[in-house]
Amino acid sequence: MKRFFQIVALGAAVIFCCGCGYGSVGVGEKHDGADGKEKVSVWRYTDTAMGTVIQQSLYTAGEDAAKEISTEIIDYLTGLERDLLSWRLETSETYRLNASAGSGEGYLLSEDMTALLQSCMELQEQSGGAFDVTLGTVTRLWNIDQWAAGRMEDFQMPSSRDLANALDACGSHKLALETEDFPQSGLAERTLAFLPEGMQLDLGAVGKGHALSGIQILLEQTPEITGAVISVGGSVLTYGSKPDGGSWKVGIVNPFDTAAYIGILTLQGQWCVSTSGDYERYVEMDGARYHHILDPATGYPADSGVRGVTILSKDGMLSDGLSTACFILGPEKGMELAERYGAEALFVLKDGSIVMTEEMGRYFNGACSQ
Numbered sequence: 001m002k003r004f005f006q007i008v009a010l011g012a013a014v015i016f017c018c019g020c021g022y023g024s025v026g027v028g029e030k031h032d033g034a035d036g037k038e039k040v041s042v043w044r045y046t047d048t049a050m051g052t053v054i055q056q057s058l059y060t061a062g063e064d065a066a067k068e069i070s071t072e073i074i075d076y077l078t079g080l081e082r083d084l085l086s087w088r089l090e091t092s093e094t095y096r097l098n099a100s101a102g103s104g105e106g107y108l109l110s111e112d113m114t115a116l117l118q119s120c121m122e123l124q125e126q127s128g129g130a131f132d133v134t135l136g137t138v139t140r141l142w143n144i145d146q147w148a149a150g151r152m153e154d155f156q157m158p159s160s161r162d163l164a165n166a167l168d169a170c171g172s173h174k175l176a177l178e179t180e181d182f183p184q185s186g187l188a189e190r191t192l193a194f195l196p197e198g199m200q201l202d203l204g205a206v207g208k209g210h211a212l213s214g215i216q217i218l219l220e221q222t223p224e225i226t227g228a229v230i231s232v233g234g235s236v237l238t239y240g241s242k243p244d245g246g247s248w249k250v251g252i253v254n255p256f257d258t259a260a261y262i263g264i265l266t267l268q269g270q271w272c273v274s275t276s277g278d279y280e281r282y283v284e285m286d287g288a289r290y291h292h293i294l295d296p297a298t299g300y301p302a303d304s305g306v307r308g309v310t311i312l313s314k315d316g317m318l319s320d321g322l323s324t325a326c327f328i329l330g331p332e333k334g335m336e337l338a339e340r341y342g343a344e345a346l347f348v349l350k351d352g353s354i355v356m357t358e359e360m361g362r363y364f365n366g367a368c369s370q
C-alpha cells in the first residue's frame with residue numbers, strides 16, 4: 001500500500017480556492033495587453049444554487065463571455081436540482097423515483113440517473129456498504145437539510161427505535177436496477193429501478209460532484225473561457241489553464257479552525273476536489289456533535305476518528321462519493337478504497353494528524369493558512 005503519514009500540528013478539511021478571495025458579482029477587470037489585444041482576466045461570481053454557495057472564477061478576455069457562461073452554469077445547477085436530484089421537489093426524478101417505492105412497478109430511469117445510480121451502487125459495493133444512497137429514511141429522520149438551512153433549534157435526537165425502523169427500509173442490495181432491450185423507444189435499451197416499500201434515495205453525497213461533470217461540458221463548449229475554478233459546496237472543479245501558465249491553488253480548510261487552511265493543493269489542468277467534514281453540517285447537543293455523514297451500520301453519525309477527508313480525482317461524482325465513503329471508513333480502509341478507484345485521499349484525523357496517499361503528497365503543501 002503506497003501511503004505515508006505526516007504529523008501536522010493543526011487539524012483538517014471543506015475546500016475553497018486559496019488566494020482567490022471571491023467578491024461580489026462580476027468583480028473582474030478587463031486589461032489590454034501592450035500589443036493592443038485584450039488580455040485574459042479573471043471574473044469572479046458568487047451565487048447560490050443546489051442549496052449551497054457557488055463560486056466561479058472564469059478566465060477570459062471579455063466580461064460578456066464570463067457573464068454568459070456563469071449564468072448558464074447557475075441555470076444548469078438549478079435545473080439539475082429541480083429535474084434530477086432533489087428529493088423535496090415534485091419535479092425531480094429522485095422525487096418520482098422515491099414515490100414509486102413499493103409499487104412493484106419499475107420506474108423508468110433517464111440515462112443520467114441510470115449512470116449515476118449504477119456508479120453509486122458500485123461504490124456501495126466497493127466500500128463494503130459504508131456509502132449508501134438508499135439511506136433517505138435515516139437522513140430525513142435526522143433532518144439534516146434543516147441544519148443546513150440553519151434551523152438547528154428544531155433538532156431532536158432520533159430514538160433508537162425510530163432509527164432501527166428507518167434503517168430497515170435502507171440497503172442498496174434491496175434496490176434493483178434492471179436493464180432490458182427496448183428497441184421500440186429508439187433507444188437500444190432502458191433501465192428500470194425497483195424500490196421496495198419505504199425506501200427513499202438521498203443523492204446528497206454525490207450530487208454536487210456529479211454537477212462538476214456537467215459544468216465541465218459547458219466550459220468545453222465555450223472556447224472563450226480558457227480556464228476556470230468553480231466550487232459547488234464542498235466540490236471544486238479546476239479547468240484549463242491560467243494565462244501565465246501558473247497552477248490552480250485549492251485550499252483545504254482546517255476542521256479545527258474553519259477560517260484557516262491546513263494547506264493547499266497545487267494543480268494543473270482539469271481536476272475535481274471534494275471534501276467531506278464533520279464541521280460542514282452539524283448540530284451540538286449536551287456537548288456532543290452530531291454531523292451529517294451517517295454510518296449505515298448504525299444510523300448514527302460516523303465515528304471513524306476522522307474530521308475531514310479530501311479526495312482528488314478526474315471525475316466529480318467519484319471525488320464526491322469517495323469523500324463521503326472514506327469519511328465513514330477511516331484512513332486505512334479509505335485509502336485502500338481511493339487507490340482502487342485511482343483517486344488520491346487526504347485525511348485529517350481527530351488527533352490533528354494528517355494522513356494521505358503517496359501521490360496526494362505531490363500536490364499538497366501544508367504550509368498555507370488564510
Ligand code: AMP
Pocket residue numbers: 130131132133135139144202203204205206234275276277280292293294295296320323324328
Ligand atoms: P458529503 O457532504 O458529500 O459527504 O455528503 C453528505 C450527505 O450525503 C448527507 O448530507 C446525506 O444527505 C448523505 N449521506 C449521509 N451519510 C451517507 C452515507 N453513508 N452514504 C451516502 N450518503 C450519505
Ligand code: MG
Pocket residue numbers: 204205206274276319320321322323324
Ligand atoms: Mg460526498
